[in-house]
Amino acid sequence: MSLAEKYPKEVKQILAKYPPEHKRSAVMPLLYLAQREEGYITKAAMQDIASMLDITETEVASIVGFYTLYHDKKEGKYRMQVCTDLPCALRGAEEFLENLCGNLGIKVGETTPDGLITLEAVMCLAACDKAPMFQTQGPDGIKYHENMTVDKTLELIEALKKSTAEAK
Amino acid sequence: MPHVLLRHRDIPEINKLETYKTNGGFEAFKNAVTKMKPNEVTEVVKNSGLRGRGGAGFPTGMKWSFIDNKNWPHYVVANADESEPGTFKDREIMENNPFQFLEGIAIASYAVGANTAYIYLRGEFWQIAAFLDEKIAEMEAAGYLGKNLFGTDYSLKIYTHLGAGAYICGEETAMLESIEGKRGQPRVRPPFPPSYGLYGKPTIVNNVETLTNVPLILANGAEWYKSMGTADSAGVKIFSLSGRVRKPGNYELPFGTTFRELIYTYGGGVQDSRKVKAIMPAGASSSLILVDDEKILDTPMDYATVRTLGADLGSASVIVVDDTVSMDWLINKTVHFFRHESCGKCTPCREGTYWMSHLTERIHEGRASHADVDLLLNVAKQMQGKCLCALGEFSTMAVVTGIERFRQDFDKAVKSNS
Numbered sequence: 184m185s186l187a188e189k190y191p192k193e194v195k196q197i198l199a200k201y202p203p204e205h206k207r208s209a210v211m212p213l214l215y216l217a218q219r220e221e222g223y224i225t226k227a228a229m230q231d232i233a234s235m236l237d238i239t240e241t242e243v244a245s246i247v248g249f250y251t252l253y254h255d256k257k258e259g260k261y262r263m264q265v266c267t268d269l270p271c272a273l274r275g276a277e278e279f280l281e282n283l284c285g286n287l288g289i290k291v292g293e294t295t296p297d298g299l300i301t302l303e304a305v306m307c308l309a310a311c312d313k314a315p316m317f318q319t320q321g322p323d324g325i326k327y328h329e330n331m332t333v334d335k336t337l338e339l340i341e342a343l344k345k346s347t348a349e350a351k
Numbered sequence: 352m353p354h355v356l357l358r359h360r361d362i363p364e365i366n367k368l369e370t371y372k373t374n375g376g377f378e379a380f381k382n383a384v385t386k387m388k389p390n391e392v393t394e395v396v397k398n399s400g401l402r403g404r405g406g407a408g409f410p411t412g413m414k415w416s417f418i419d420n421k422n423w424p425h426y427v428v429a430n431a432d433e434s435e436p437g438t439f440k441d442r443e444i445m446e447n448n449p450f451q452f453l454e455g456i457a458i459a460s461y462a463v464g465a466n467t468a469y470i471y472l473r474g475e476f477w478q479i480a481a482f483l484d485e486k487i488a489e490m491e492a493a494g495y496l497g498k499n500l501f502g503t504d505y506s507l508k509i510y511t512h513l514g515a516g517a518y519i520c521g522e523e524t525a526m527l528e529s530i531e532g533k534r535g536q537p538r539v540r541p542p543f544p545p546s547y548g549l550y551g552k553p554t555i556v557n558n559v560e561t562l563t564n565v566p567l568i569l570a571n572g573a574e575w576y577k578s579m580g581t582a583d584s585a586g587v588k589i590f591s592l593s594g595r596v597r598k599p600g601n602y603e604l605p606f607g608t609t610f611r612e613l614i615y616t617y618g619g620g621v622q623d624s625r626k627v628k629a630i631m632p633a634g635a636s637s638s639l640i641l642v643d644d645e646k647i648l649d650t651p652m653d654y655a656t657v658r659t660l661g662a663d664l665g666s667a668s669v670i671v672v673d674d675t676v677s678m679d680w681l682i683n684k685t686v687h688f689f690r691h692e693s694c695g696k697c698t699p700c701r702e703g704t705y706w707m708s709h710l711t712e713r714i715h716e717g718r719a720s721h722a723d724v725d726l727l728l729n730v731a732k733q734m735q736g737k738c739l740c741a742l743g744e745f746s747t748m749a750v751v752t753g754i755e756r757f758r759q760d761f762d763k764a765v766k767s768n769s
Contacts, residue, residue, distance in 0.1 A: 200510045200512070202550065205531065205532075205550050207531065207532035207533075208512075208530055208531055208532045209532065210532040211512070211513065211514070211515055211529070211532065212512070212513065214515070215513065215515075236532070238532075245534055246532070246533070246534060249517065249534040249535065249694075250474070250514070250515030250516050250517050250535075251515070251516035251517065252474040252475070252515040252516035253515055268436045268635070268684070268688060269436050269437070269635055269670065269681065269684045269685060269688070270436055270437045270593040270594055270670055272684060273593070273594045273595055273670070273672070273676070274593075274594075274595075274599075305516075306434075306436070306518065306688055306691055306692065307434060307435070307436035307437075307438075307518075307635075307688070308475050309433045309434065309438060309439040309441075309442050309473070309475070309476075310439055310442075311436065311437055311438075311439050311591065311593035311594075311599065311668075311670075312439060312591070312592070312593055312599035312600045312601070318475055324477045324478070324481075325474070325475055325477035325478070326477075326478065327475075327478070
């Protein structure tokens, strides 16, 4: 099913933001929409967006490749993106991430065996005064989790596990 | 003194339209549209001495006056990409005092003759974008945005646009490319956005904090604004304080406040009562200020005075580094950041950040010789003045000043191996 069929209201709202002769501008919001359900963008979705905006599939793929919040591979349902940049690192973010890895039994870049969490280390998220912190990127968008501890993070993961099981 | 920007700290419900209105909200915009010519608005902002808060410190009113009135339509773009490590001020404004920011966009748009404005938010500000969309809708419903505002023929629409994780999109021409649906790579300048901006049309790009100053400047006058701060740097600034301090956070203070007041009076001092070793006043892009003399902490923070310490105030994201930190570790961090964020368009930055990261890694891991430190310094200096945009330059600042001002840290890191 094409994006326009699946999300008619959202697609219309997105296109209305930009001058009709510059509809290419809609590529970024449309990619977020395409990524909403599965957490990654399929080749078919890229083709669909390309034809909707009269640009080539390669141009769409180059956008997916350039920006770090778009993904072209299926990974965990939630990406847990821990900031380990300088200001956070000065406040213990690296130790936090290491402990988290130990608790989850995975390395940075890996996914938990149940497919729920992919753990990533990312660049500054503009929350330097609330380290350690991370964002979760998932079906319901991006959320910030600040002033975190490993215990609080494990609780959050349990809650995500529960809501995923209930949804099934 | 009541806050000028972080007004939610004095008026908790200022994020509600009614509360904002009862505190004088939208009066400045209404007054501008119904009683002032666009260039009169620009003149007030010019006279206020307001300078861009994104880092470059360019005079805001002067930027507005550069708009090309022979080419239409015009656009205003609010830069809400806030991605500099150490900066987290625009977020607090948008989350808590959204209407003052939006009114600032509206006044800027009127001043430069734009009927469409975009807010470019970094992709991670997903929730803030949704929140601003709600606030924009409330303003439309109340008649502060839309067609024929206040019974005049002036119309304005504001839209949010989310980036998707790219520091470089904070560079204004990369941001415009990104809104156009392209990879966020900077353009060759000139031409500058006021003559060739979004879709090739005249465009003014201003930072969130800059725009949030505007409603109160219009309401209270240029003289009021200039009465705060210093002669060189008028008004107030939000200092984002982070690193090894007890109370990190945003502090809105007049320009000219000293580092000591910020770190000790507001920030509660250094963790574990250690000594300040270095200060990065402009985030990861900053030169490292060597604090080898207590007196340096008494330097007033304004654009001109910070420059006398061999650094720039930039966006005033003050990262405090204490004496437990070794600079070889620190520059390894900053260089990896810039290597990751380099857009790849120009060779000096793409290759330079890559090779610097190999050297900083080798040094930090104790696998380097003294010659490697010299080579790193050489690579960084070779990059300077040759990159297409500021990102490449920024990547060299901590490296060059780190090695030149803290050489002993590097000698220690390589000692075992040479």
